[in-house]
Amino acid sequence: xxxxxxxxxxxxxxxxxxxxxxxxxxxxxxxxxxxxxxxxxxxxxxxxxxxxxxxxxxxxxxxxxxxxxxxxxxxxxxxxxxxxxx
Amino acid sequence: xxxxxxxxxxxxxxxxxxxxxxxxxxxxxxxxxxxxxxxxxxxxxxxxxxxxxxxxxxxxxxxxxxxxxxxxxxxxxxxxxxxxxxxxxxxxxxxxxxxxxxxxxxxxxxxxxxxxxxxxxxxxxxxxxxxxxxxxxxxxxxxxxxxxxxxxxxxxxxxxxxxxxxxxxxxxxxxxxxxxxxxxxxxxxxxxxxxxxxxxxxxxxxxxxxxxxxxxxxxxxxxxxxxxxxxxxxxxxxxxxxxxxxxxxxxxxxxxxxxxxxxxxxxxxxxxxxxxxxxxxxxxxxxxxxxxxxxxxxxxxxxxxxxxxxxxxxxxxxxxxxxxxxxxxxxxxxxxxxxxxxxxxxxxxxxxxxxxxxxxxxxxxxxxxxxxxxxxxxxxxxxxxxxxxxxx
Ligand SMILES: Cc1cc2nc3c(=O)[nH]c(=O)nc-3n(C[C@H](O)[C@H](O)[C@H](O)COP(=O)(O)OP(=O)(O)OC[C@H]3O[C@@H](n4cnc5c(N)ncnc54)[C@H](O)[C@@H]3O)c2cc1C
Numbered sequence: 001x002x003x004x005x006x007x008x009x010x011x012x013x014x015x016x017x018x019x020x021x022x023x024x025x026x027x028x029x030x031x032x033x034x035x036x037x038x039x040x041x042x043x044x045x046x047x048x049x050x051x052x053x054x055x056x057x058x059x060x061x062x063x064x065x066x067x068x069x070x071x072x073x074x075x076x077x078x079x080x081x082x083x084x085x086x
Numbered sequence: 087x088x089x090x091x092x093x094x095x096x097x098x099x100x101x102x103x104x105x106x107x108x109x110x111x112x113x114x115x116x117x118x119x120x121x122x123x124x125x126x127x128x129x130x131x132x133x134x135x136x137x138x139x140x141x142x143x144x145x146x147x148x149x150x151x152x153x154x155x156x157x158x159x160x161x162x163x164x165x166x167x168x169x170x171x172x173x174x175x176x177x178x179x180x181x182x183x184x185x186x187x188x189x190x191x192x193x194x195x196x197x198x199x200x201x202x203x204x205x206x207x208x209x210x211x212x213x214x215x216x217x218x219x220x221x222x223x224x225x226x227x228x229x230x231x232x233x234x235x236x237x238x239x240x241x242x243x244x245x246x247x248x249x250x251x252x253x254x255x256x257x258x259x260x261x262x263x264x265x266x267x268x269x270x271x272x273x274x275x276x277x278x279x280x281x282x283x284x285x286x287x288x289x290x291x292x293x294x295x296x297x298x299x300x301x302x303x304x305x306x307x308x309x310x311x312x313x314x315x316x317x318x319x320x321x322x323x324x325x326x327x328x329x330x331x332x333x334x335x336x337x338x339x340x341x342x343x344x345x346x347x348x349x350x351x352x353x354x355x356x357x358x359x360x361x362x363x364x365x366x367x368x369x370x371x372x373x374x375x376x377x378x379x380x381x382x383x384x385x386x387x388x389x390x391x392x393x394x395x396x397x398x399x400x401x402x403x404x405x406x407x408x409x410x411x412x413x414x415x416x417x418x419x420x421x422x423x424x425x426x427x428x429x430x431x432x433x434x435x436x437x438x439x440x441x442x443x444x445x446x447x448x449x450x451x452x453x454x455x456x457x458x459x460x461x462x463x464x465x466x467x468x469x470x471x472x473x474x475x476x477x478x
Binding site: 010013014015016017037038039041042043044045046047049050051058059061062063 | 186187188309310312313316317320321324392393394395396397398399402456457460461464465
């Protein structure tokens with residue numbers, strides 16, 4: 001499974017909508033669509049840190065880094081680039 | 087419970103028990119009456135290294151794992167829920183600074199907090215916003231080098247004794263800029279008013295914090311504006327819920343110990359109380375729930391230790407189950423002890439009062455039902471569908 005699929009699956013497992021028709025694109029802002037509960041932001045951060053073995057620093061806390069599947073993937077790629085360059 | 091611990095954790099359990107037996111148990115009743123815990127007791131906890139138990143050694147902590155912290159809370163809470171409240175809020179503040187603070191903030195606060203020289207409290211709730219934390223109206227206004235705070239916080243555990251607070255509000259009043267700041271108790275414009283007559287946590291020095299153009303340095307902002315309610319508060323409350331779950335576990339343990347001693351001695355109608363089937367049923371349910379709650383609490387700590395993404399949910403489940411069970415069994419404990427349990431000088435009377443508040447704090451059990459109800463509905467329905475068993 002590639003990273004995008006992994007992240008999508010994590011988000012799908014944590015939606016608070018029960019209807020099977022709930023769909024969101026890789027570009028959709030999952031927070032503003034109201035699909036997640038108050039624990040989700042912390043859970044997502046926990047997931048990203050443990051699944052991809054990275055630490056998200058306080059100054060990397062930007063809603064835009066975590067708001068959609070594509071943004072999370074870009075953030076992970078950026079982190080991987082930084083790690084490779086250091 | 088004890089059987090589920092590692093050798094080191096068992097040794098700690100015994101050490102904590104001895105400490106509590108000499109320094110907490112004999113005085114807990116007096117603290118309840120006076121509605122305060124003397125500073126010397128906190129100094130003794132600090133000397134024993136307990137103020138920063140769960141913090142890393144580099145900041146003066148003991149590097150305990152989550153379960154050791156839980157076990158510590160259980161042992162303390164059995165003797166004094168009020169004192170367990172101190173470790174709860176102090177830990178939430180230290181952990182938040184450790185996770186979100188700048189290097190300067192960590193160096194400034196953590197060593198003195200682990201040594202117990204500085205006590206922390208967490209100020210989220212307001213007169214008009216409790217469960218609905220998004221509704222807080224405390225404002226932080228930026229000037230060139232300062233933040234000006236206006237607003238009121240209420241029901242702040244150890245607010246009356248703390249030296250430093252993490253305070254939640256909104257930067258320039260903007261909803262999307264929820265922010266947490268670190269405020270020292272002597273900041274100009276902060277007035278602390280102690281609250282008396284709580285039914286539970288009577289000696290936990292609850293307070294109202296009034297901020298009237300209170301000035302702090304901009305360096306005291308914790309992490310970036312915008313993340314206080316989505317990340318900082320849930321992160322802190324996750325630790326709070328571990329504390330509350332183990333506090334309830336300690337209370338259940340206490341109920342079991344006092345009740346079993348009593349039913350084996352006390353006779354009615356020529357028989358020991360334990361011989362009566364209704365009493366046996368109460369003791370059975372108490373023991374079974376204690377064991378079940380211990381498993382949930384321990385499991386949630388293991389998940390937290392391993393940074394498992396679902397650990398927050400496991401902690402919530404443990405908090406929910408354990409506080410509800412403690413509520414029920416403290417009620418039964420009073421019943422089993424009869425009039426003795428109705429007197430304030432008996433610990434089960436305190437358990438009876440304290441367990442009511444445990445169902446309200448760190449996310450009330452109704453709010454937990456909102457979260458878990460949705461989550462379970464989705465989780466189990468989707469696994470049924472994934473397995474191809476679902477009916478449309
Ligand atoms: C002993 C004690 C210590 C505390 N310590 C602290 C502290 O250190 N720091 C801090 O910031 N706060 C603290 N609090 C405050 C605590 O966090 C709040 O009391 C709690 O969040 C509930 O808020 P509330 O009391 O305003 O009740 P409300 O939010 O007004 O709720 C009232 C009742 O309605 C229920 N309810 C609310 N919304 C819903 C809903 N949507 N559906 C169904 N039921 C609902 C609640 O469960 C509750 O039973 C403390 C409280 C106590 C009692």
